[in-house]
Amino acid sequence: MEADRRSDRRLAVENKPERNRRPSSTVYIESAYEWGEKLGSGAYGVVFAGTSKHDGREVAIKVIPKERPSSEVDPVDFAAHLEQVRNEIKALVELRDHGDCEAIIPYHGSFETKEKLCIIMDRADGELADVIANGTVKVTEKAAQMILTSVLKGVAFLHEHDYVHRDLKFENLLMMDKNDLSSVVLTDFGLATKTSEAAPGECGTPLYMSPEIWMRNSIAHGPKVDIWAVGIIAYILMCGRHPIKARHLEELKAKVCVDRIELDFKGSGVSNCAQDFVRRLLTADPVARPAAKDALAHPFITGESQRVVHESVVDMLRAYAAEQRLKKGFLLVDAVARMQLLSSNKGGRGSPEILHARIVAQQPATT
Structure with a gap:
């Protein structure tokens, strides 16, 4: 029972995005999800498969590094991208507060360390x-x-x-x-x-x-x-x-x-x-x-x-x-x-x- 309460607290923390959280906060996502194979990558991030340890739900974990991937990437473009990631989190959190909509990708939370941003959503087919x-x-x-x-x-x-x-x-x-x-x-x-x-x-x-x-x-x-x-x-x-x-x-x-x-x-x-x-x-x-x-x-x-x-x-x-x-x-x-x-x-x-x-x-x- 106590273990379940600790798991619930970790999930609650994970679902509340914070800026500049200490690197050790990765323990929250690792305690809540099993990481799987890489599903894909783009100019600024990588998406991994994951499975919730809480209910077995299959998810996609999008990981976005907070440092430019290379000097060839324009710093203004990269800063704009990070701001859009944070904006996406803000929008998904606020929309989720209004209830579920089957036509919008289900969102399960996010977390941020000094090195990266992560967003957790249902895994699409x-x-x-x-x-x-x-x-x-x-x-x-x-x-x-x-x-x-x-x-x-x-x-x-x-x-x-x-x-x-x-x-x-x-x-x-x-x-x-x-x-x-x-x-x-x-x-x-x-x-x-x-x-x-x-x-x-x-x-x-x-x-x-x-x-x-x-x-x-x-x-x-x-x-x-x-x-x-x-x-x-x-x-x-x-x-x-x-x-x-x-x-x-x-x-x-x-x-x-x-x-x-x-x-x-x-x-x-x-x-x-x-x-x-x-x-x-x-x-x-x-x-x-x-x-x-x-x-x-x-x-x-x-x-x-x-x-x-x-x-x-x-x-x-x-x-x-x-x-x-x-x-x-x-x-x-x-x-x-x-x-x-x-x-x-x-x-x-x-x-x-x-x-x-x-x-x-x-x-x-x-x-």
């Missing part, structure tokens, strides 16, 4: 992009409906509690069960914020940024930016490609804000109901764009479509998914540097990879 690229699931309107229903439920939960994700994208969606399309969950809350606390400026991944973000209007970081991103994801799922062809940021911004994007469904086999759903989500005016709860009530989501999209679209979607997996390794760049690059002749016009890399909103200056 795979990434949606991988599942589609590998041909594990058959792509139909019903499949898209199930995926988008989960995504919108997660978005609705965020918005209900005054949070906006700001970086929803196809390649960031996880599946808790690779054989169950309704198990899709939202992840990567590094840019999530309360609407009242949003920093000014461009923010997100350019290919998913809404007109109001580009134009920096008064509701540039309101909940409707997430709806636009879901619309982009919906089009990709149904047509196998991104709705906008652009070679650089200036061209992308012009097509989104000035020319308005033209949604081409020719040859896709997508039903009129599904087309109407996507068009509504990608309404340029954020006031006219539906809220998440209204999108969930659209006939495309509530109906029983069994239509199969054309095989050519399936092939395109699988190729697109595979391509996005290769682009996930791009480093983060802060908004000031990115906008300087955009306005220069060195990379703004000729760097299509920038369209896939995250823009971090500039924080307000402090006095």
Whole structure:
């Protein structure tokens, strides 16, 4: 009994993130979890498998060193990344306090030492992009409906509690069960914020940024930016490609804000109901764009479509998914540097990879 109480106390401490905790605090995570194999690594961290000693739950333990991995990594970029990790922890803690949502990755705690940050979440079964690229699931309107229903439920939960994700994208969606399309969950809350606390400026991944973000209007970081991103994801799922062809940021911004994007469904086999759903989500005016709860009530989501999209679209979607997996390794760049690059002749016009890399909103200056 006393051993159980000690274990519970350790778990409680682990679930309360603190800065600059002494290195010996690793005892808490090691006493609570069995560490397993390395699941993957990125530019700034490593993810390990883990198993809870408390209840046997399988988890993923993301470990982020607090020192730059090499001198080649820009210190400003790295500092921005660490701040996003802390921001993700803050968002997940606050959202968890509002109860569970099956469409958001389950979060179990975090801890911080002088050397590293760790975040513990449920272990997903795979990434949606991988599942589609590998041909594990058959792509139909019903499949898209199930995926988008989960995504919108997660978005609705965020918005209900005054949070906006700001970086929803196809390649960031996880599946808790690779054989169950309704198990899709939202992840990567590094840019999530309360609407009242949003920093000014461009923010997100350019290919998913809404007109109001580009134009920096008064509701540039309101909940409707997430709806636009879901619309982009919906089009990709149904047509196998991104709705906008652009070679650089200036061209992308012009097509989104000035020319308005033209949604081409020719040859896709997508039903009129599904087309109407996507068009509504990608309404340029954020006031006219539906809220998440209204999108969930659209006939495309509530109906029983069994239509199969054309095989050519399936092939395109699988190729697109595979391509996005290769682009996930791009480093983060802060908004000031990115906008300087955009306005220069060195990379703004000729760097299509920038369209896939995250823009971090500039924080307000402090006095």
